[in-house]
Amino acid sequence: MAKKLLLGLWLCLLLFAISYLFWQNEFKYSLPTPVPKNYHQIAMGSRIDLGKCWVTNNKPVFIHFFNPDCPCSRFNIPHVSGLIKKYGDQLNFKIVVLNKHKNFTIEEIQKKFGADVPVYFDSAMAEKCGVFSTPQAVIIDPSHNLYYRGNYNKTRYCTNADSNYAQMAIDALLQQTKSPSFNALALRAYGCSLPKCTK
Template identity: 80%
Template structure:
């Protein structure tokens, strides 16, 4: 009888531990990121003033990234692929949002295998209406907000039918009407600012 009780307790503890790990590493990141209390929404089509990031008249793609956010880490290969595919037609930038640690520009560039500008300015996120990582922001040639949202509906960016950021790039480059996206594209998922934790 005692042995059955101990085995039952052991199984219960094991189930609790597995559930806690699942919550910590997976499920909580599938929930929408809470909108901050003092959040000021930036409407699509708004002019975005980013004096720091303007180098020429090409559209700008800003990747908001936190090296400590699991969601950010999982989409590094996807973002690297976008940089390689569109880097000659789009100005790619990375904005690192992490107040807890210092990272060098070289460390970030190495992660993405790309020599693109890296910024550590939280003000850029505020200017674009970004409050979580990872997020993609695309500004058209006139510096209007063309897209702000997720990369994909899956955490690993593996669903070709929901490559939202890539669809927005393609639409912008073809100068077609901005595609209409569902809530999975436009509602923030990932790690919350300012500390980029969930």
């Protein structure tokens, strides 16, 4: 009887441990990021004030909002690096680091992406673009209007070609076709919430 009880307790503990690991490593990242109470919605098509420091050369601007401590941000580094390599001559790529608790140098961030792109530590840009989680992609057209704000893919590792939302938006803008119609998986924020960047 005692052996059965111990076996039952051990199985329950094992099931709990597996469930906890699944929650920590997978399921919680499939839940939408809660919208902050003081969130100010920025509509698609809104003009974005980039300021004098953001030289654009009349090219579209692609802003990657990134937090080195956010697992979701780390998962899609290879995907963002691939976009920079593929479209780097057609868009102005910028990385905005949103992390108030640690210091990262520009060089460290550039090394993570294997790209010499401008890096900013500017949380005000997130507010201007309506971003409240990381990672998020923002595309601003040459007239400085918000063209796309959303996710890179519906999968954490950005491996599903059918839901490469950010890349689809890039292609539509560059080909000057009608902006694609995206579903909630593209436009609803998933990832680490700001300002603490926790999930």
